[in-house]
Amino acid sequence: MTGDWQPPVAGSGVSASVSVPGSKSLTNRYLILAALARSGSDLKGWLRSRDTLLMIEALRRLGAVIDEDGDLLHIEPVSLPGTATAADSPTAAEDLPPTAIDCGLAGTVMRFIPPVAALTGREVVLDGDEQARVRPMSVTVESLRRLGGQVTSADGMLPVTVHASSQLRGGHLEIDASASSQFVSGLLLAGAVMPLGLELVNTGATVPSRTHVDMTLEVLRDAGVDVSEPEPERWIVEPGQPRGLDVQVEPDLSNAAAFAAAAIAAGGTVTIADWPAHTTQAGDGFRDIAEAFGAQVVLDRQGLHVTGPEVISAVDLDLSAVGELTPVVSALAALADGTSQLRGIGHLRGHETDRLAALTREYTGIGVDVIEHSDALTITGTSDLRPALWHTYRDHRMVMAGAILALRNDGMVIEDAGTVAKTLPEFTHLWEAMLTPGA
Numbered sequence: 223m224t225g226d227w228q229p230p231v232a233g234s235g236v237s238a239s240v241s242v243p244g245s246k247s248l249t250n251r252y253l254i255l256a257a258l259a260r261s262g263s264d265l266k267g268w269l270r271s272r273d274t275l276l277m278i279e280a281l282r283r284l285g286a287v288i289d290e291d292g293d294l295l296h297i298e299p300v301s302l303p304g305t306a307t308a309a310d311s312p313t314a315a316e317d318l319p320p321t322a323i324d325c326g327l328a329g330t331v332m333r334f335i336p337p338v339a340a341l342t343g344r345e346v347v348l349d350g351d352e353q354a355r356v357r358p359m360s361v362t363v364e365s366l367r368r369l370g371g372q373v374t375s376a377d378g379m380l381p382v383t384v385h386a387s388s389q390l391r392g393g394h395l396e397i398d399a400s401a402s403s404q405f406v407s408g409l410l411l412a413g414a415v416m417p418l419g420l421e422l423v424n425t426g427a428t429v430p431s432r433t434h435v436d437m438t439l440e441v442l443r444d445a446g447v448d449v450s451e452p453e454p455e456r457w458i459v460e461p462g463q464p465r466g467l468d469v470q471v472e473p474d475l476s477n478a479a480a481f482a483a484a485a486i487a488a489g490g491t492v493t494i495a496d497w498p499a500h501t502t503q504a505g506d507g508f509r510d511i512a513e514a515f516g517a518q519v520v521l522d523r524q525g526l527h528v529t530g531p532e533v534i535s536a537v538d539l540d541l542s543a544v545g546e547l548t549p550v551v552s553a554l555a556a557l558a559d560g561t562s563q564l565r566g567i568g569h570l571r572g573h574e575t576d577r578l579a580a581l582t583r584e585y586t587g588i589g590v591d592v593i594e595h596s597d598a599l600t601i602t603g604t605s606d607l608r609p610a611l612w613h614t615y616r617d618h619r620m621v622m623a624g625a626i627l628a629l630r631n632d633g634m635v636i637e638d639a640g641t642v643a644k645t646l647p648e649f650t651h652l653w654e655a656m657l658t659p660g661a
């Protein structure tokens with residue numbers, strides 16, 4: 223799907239079961255660990271989307287061999303000097319030509335690849351989309367320098383060059399991770415391959431998107447890495463190369479949340495197949511959020527069943543730990559009966575776009591009363607939306623939010639819907655199928 227898209231309106235409520243592809247955050251973490259591992263890995267049910275294809279290409283450029291067989295990816299690790307996977311080829315890493323890596327607009331590629339690059343001993347130049355060049359990055363750059371990396375960057379943002387002379391020794395490092403949890407995750411994922419391991423301490427205000435750090439700790443343990451958090455926001459990764467993985471990737475629950483939200487916006491029931499009973503994904507937080515809006519939520523062996531309420535309740539929610547759900551949650555707030563507060567979301571100004579500004583502008587355009595605060599949105603719901611062009615700012619979750627609003631706003635058009643391919647290229651197809659009776 224490219225260009226503008228007019229999503230379907232929900233006539234008499236929705237009744238559907240939806241299967242969504244694998245998690246972006248898990249796919250890209252598993253890929254990083256597989257590239258750093260001491261033996262090969264298999265990933266089943268991986269997500270094929272712009273962010274994950276960029277990660278695959280980045281790791282290939284660093285020397286990983288990645289073979290695709292439909293639903294299965296097989297990954298042979300990169301060569302890491304001083305480890306079990308050091309190359310025995312005659313060409314030393316520093317003599318290899320510089321390699322260029324495109325991060326697109328993917329936070330996981332921007333913040334997870336530089337530590338891996340610095341461990342390979344090759345010269346690597348990273349750049350990305352224009353909007354990626356304003357996403358916070360300086361903590362990653364500065365961290366690598368303090369751990370022994372040689373890194374240049376004009377202003378701590380993309381483009382960034384990791385020089386071949388980098389030798390990450392690891393050790394104790396204090397950072398301010400209040401702008402993104404990905405600063406923490408990127409360093410922890412690579413920490414076990416640093417000769418001294420890593421002791422990482424957050425000295426800033428609380429790390430946002432905390433569930434994503436928990437996911438990082440879990441996947442590290444799955445790969446046999448000894449990682450602990452002896453006190454809040456102090457992490458210790460013991461040295462020891464990860465072992466190869468053989469894993470099935472869970473469905474992406476943040477993407478699934480958009481479909482589950484359709485039942486709340488339109489009425490009826492949506493079932494998300496294969497919702498895991500235990501998970502560290504931020505999207506799992508949508509179960510409680512849906513209940514706050516008045517939905518009935520049941521998790522059983524078939525999946526998650528969300529049934530919309532007669533009247534959508536207004537909510538007061540702290541979304542700091544699950545910030546990526548905000549665009550979808552805000553769409554429900556815009557349809558709710560009353561005024562909602564979405565708090566703890568200042569860090570979303572450094573996401574794909576400044577999401578607080580983008581949402582404020584677009585809600586105003588369709589007749590929703592919204593107040594933008596430095597780290598919160600106050601949204602007063604309405605049943606009287608105006609049809610308009612909904613701009614998406616190259617943000618996949620703006621496409622998803624727009625589709626939810628269009629269920630109750632005949633004539634609304636979503637600009638550049640193809641931008642959703644960042645994490646879910648099949649989104650418009652799955653959305654239309656969900657709204658097609660009997661499909």
Ligand SMILES: O=C(O)C1=C[C@@H](OP(=O)(O)O)[C@@H](O)[C@H](O)C1
Binds near residue numbers: 403404546569
């Ligand atoms: O590590 C990850 O996979 C992510 C961490 C979060 O980033 P921030 O901490 O920058 O919010 C989240 O919003 C993003 O969608 C994915």
Ligand SMILES: C=C(OP(=O)(O)O)C(=O)O
Binds near residue numbers: 574
């Ligand atoms: C913030 C997001 O992505 P990224 O991984 O690029 O930070 C997101 O998916 O909502």
